[in-house]
Amino acid sequence: MLKDITLGQYFPGNSFIHRLDPRTKILIIIAYVVLVFMVQNFIGYAALALFLALCVGVSGISPKYLIRGLKPILVFIVFTGLFNLFLTPGETVWSFGILKITREGIRFAAFMVLRLIFLILGTSLLTLTTSPIALTDGLERLLAPFKKIHLPSHEIAMMMTIALRFIPTLLDETDKIMKAQSARGASIDSGSIFARAKAMVPILIPLFVSAFRRADELATAMECRCYRGGEGRTRLYKLKYGAVDALGWVYMAVLAAAIIFINIYFGSF
Amino acid sequence: MTLVDINNLTFEYIDEETHERNRVLDKINLKVDRGEFLAVLGHNGSGKSTLAKHMNAILVPTEGSVTIDGIDTKDDSRLFDIRRRVGMVFQNPDNQMVATIVEEDVAFAPENLGIPPEEIRRRVDDALETVGMSAFKRHAPHMLSGGQKQRVAIAGVLAMQPEFLVMDEPTAMLDPKGRAEVIETVKKLNREKGMTVVLITHYMDEAVQADRVVVMDNGHIAMDGTPREVFPQVEKLTRLGLDTPQSTYLIYMLNSAGIELDPRVLNDAECAETLLRAIKQNRERR
Numbered sequence: 001m002l003k004d005i006t007l008g009q010y011f012p013g014n015s016f017i018h019r020l021d022p023r024t025k026i027l028i029i030i031a032y033v034v035l036v037f038m039v040q041n042f043i044g045y046a047a048l049a050l051f052l053a054l055c056v057g058v059s060g061i062s063p064k065y066l067i068r069g070l071k072p073i074l075v076f077i078v079f080t081g082l083f084n085l086f087l088t089p090g091e092t093v094w095s096f097g098i099l100k101i102t103r104e105g106i107r108f109a110a111f112m113v114l115r116l117i118f119l120i121l122g123t124s125l126l127t128l129t130t131s132p133i134a135l136t137d138g139l140e141r142l143l144a145p146f147k148k149i150h151l152p153s154h155e156i157a158m159m160m161t162i163a164l165r166f167i168p169t170l171l172d173e174t175d176k177i178m179k180a181q182s183a184r185g186a187s188i189d190s191g192s193i194f195a196r197a198k199a200m201v202p203i204l205i206p207l208f209v210s211a212f213r214r215a216d217e218l219a220t221a222m223e224c225r226c227y228r229g230g231e232g233r234t235r236l237y238k239l240k241y242g243a244v245d246a247l248g249w250v251y252m253a254v255l256a257a258a259i260i261f262i263n264i265y266f267g268s269f
Numbered sequence: 270m271t272l273v274d275i276n277n278l279t280f281e282y283i284d285e286e287t288h289e290r291n292r293v294l295d296k297i298n299l300k301v302d303r304g305e306f307l308a309v310l311g312h313n314g315s316g317k318s319t320l321a322k323h324m325n326a327i328l329v330p331t332e333g334s335v336t337i338d339g340i341d342t343k344d345d346s347r348l349f350d351i352r353r354r355v356g357m358v359f360q361n362p363d364n365q366m367v368a369t370i371v372e373e374d375v376a377f378a379p380e381n382l383g384i385p386p387e388e389i390r391r392r393v394d395d396a397l398e399t400v401g402m403s404a405f406k407r408h409a410p411h412m413l414s415g416g417q418k419q420r421v422a423i424a425g426v427l428a429m430q431p432e433f434l435v436m437d438e439p440t441a442m443l444d445p446k447g448r449a450e451v452i453e454t455v456k457k458l459n460r461e462k463g464m465t466v467v468l469i470t471h472y473m474d475e476a477v478q479a480d481r482v483v484v485m486d487n488g489h490i491a492m493d494g495t496p497r498e499v500f501p502q503v504e505k506l507t508r509l510g511l512d513t514p515q516s517t518y519l520i521y522m523l524n525s526a527g528i529e530l531d532p533r534v535l536n537d538a539e540c541a542e543t544l545l546r547a548i549k550q551n552r553e554r555r
Binding site for chain 1: 376377
């Protein structure tokens with residue numbers, strides 16, 4: 001299960017999408033998320049799918065890999081779908097005992113499932129084509145204006161970098177602890193959900209202890225390397241907007257216009 | 270010329286649970302010269318890591334003073350002048366890396382120092398070249414072996430262009446291959462670049478390669494001298510809870526069995542030579 005987590009994984013490349021400034025990509029993703037929620041009919045989703053398919057095609061990321069990223073949250077998607085399907089009040093089309101499916105339910109369930117899928121696919125595309133460093137750099141720059149209202153933009157970015165840096169390390173560690181506990185007879189993969197949840201405790205406790213110790217050591221090491229916050233810090237790489245970014249925005253604007261047009265023209269159904 | 274001057278250093282801390290005063294270092298006097306390769310030995314809890322942490326003002330003396338390149342570590346206003354001069358490398362390479370890409374991690378220290386990007390680029394390339402990790406500069410740290418990670422950590426402090434390196438058991442978590450890589454890198458830095466090195470270790474075969482060895486015990490300096498002076502004192506080392514290099518120990522055992530040999534032997538080659546000489550002499554006598 002741990003191997004399925006694609007979050008924070010990055011596929012290096014030199015495509016149009018890879019070359020976009022991370023700030024552009026973050027802003028485009030925000031716009032994209034807004035659009036996903038604005039869409040009111042299936043033609044709109046078709047337009048989004050077309051947009052996403054184009055992006056994936058250009059990026060050179062294997063679509064199979066992108067779709068595999070959905071696996072860890074599949075349960076969540078299915079539950080959302082079922083809840084909406086059975087629990088939305090409205091005109092009943094099918095019923096069995098206390099279970100009943102309504103017209104509105106079908107529509108709602110389909111919308112929610114599509115929304116979730118589009119959100120995950122879009123954001124995975126962002127993390128797959130942007131190095132974590134570029135991502136946090138972009139975020140730091142984007143948040144910089146909010147320093148005036150005391151938003152710690154540098155600290156947020158630093159925390160994200162460190163979190164991303166330690167994901168593989170802590171996953172490795174979790175794996176080791178799980179093996180160590182199984183070697184001593186703990187059953188982690190069997191039993192009821194409650195038994196399994198209980199079995200997680202002896203894994204999480206050592207993991208937390210070790211994470212705190214790591215944090216302490218890392219803080220010392222950072223101080224030794226003259227870290228003193230974002231003040232007066234320079235960067236190895238500087239972010240620069242280029243022609244590709246303008247093109248990216250044009251592309252996004254076309255999509256937004258298309259979605260708004262589809263919403264007005266076809267209405268919601 | 271003295272680079273590190275430790276004068277009557279005493280360090281105490283108060284245990285938060287028992288409210289007892291714990292004296293970790295007791296009136297330590299130590300001078301480290303520029304270009305010297307000093308190994309600090311001692312069993313667990315002898316105070317050797319605490320001593321290392323005094324060398325870049327992570328800890329400051331309770332009494333006495335520590336001066337680095339003429340700067341007192343108690344001078345808060347010059348804290349970063351000291352840290353820039355002292356490259357610290359710790360035991361666990363995983364816990365000293367900040368960034369997700371090797372070159373970004375090496376750039377961390379110069380970035381903190383506010384150095385212009387072109388100069389950072391140059392320093393990062395130089396540092397990675399020095400530790401032989403240039404080929405891995407776009408790699409993710411967690412994909413590297415332990416020895417490689419520790420070399421990247423060394424590059425990370427070299428990018429500050431420090432006056433000297435303090436290494437707190439840098440090989441304790443590595444396999445034999447990784448250990449050899451790291452020690453070779455440290456030796457190269459010392460011999461070729463004239464880098465002053467303080468290596469804290471509990472491996473005798475590493476300490477043997479230093480110019481000078483200091484043995485710590487219970488917050489005191491118990492022994493101080495060249496490896497050739499320190500290691501033949503097998504009984505004293507054993508009393509201090511330390512091993513001796515295998516070859517030194519072999520000669521010591523032969524000596525105590527009544528075969529008279531020169532005890533000042535540090536490595537396999539010297540040991541073989543000494544034994545060969547003894548055998549030849551023995552044959553001539555017959």
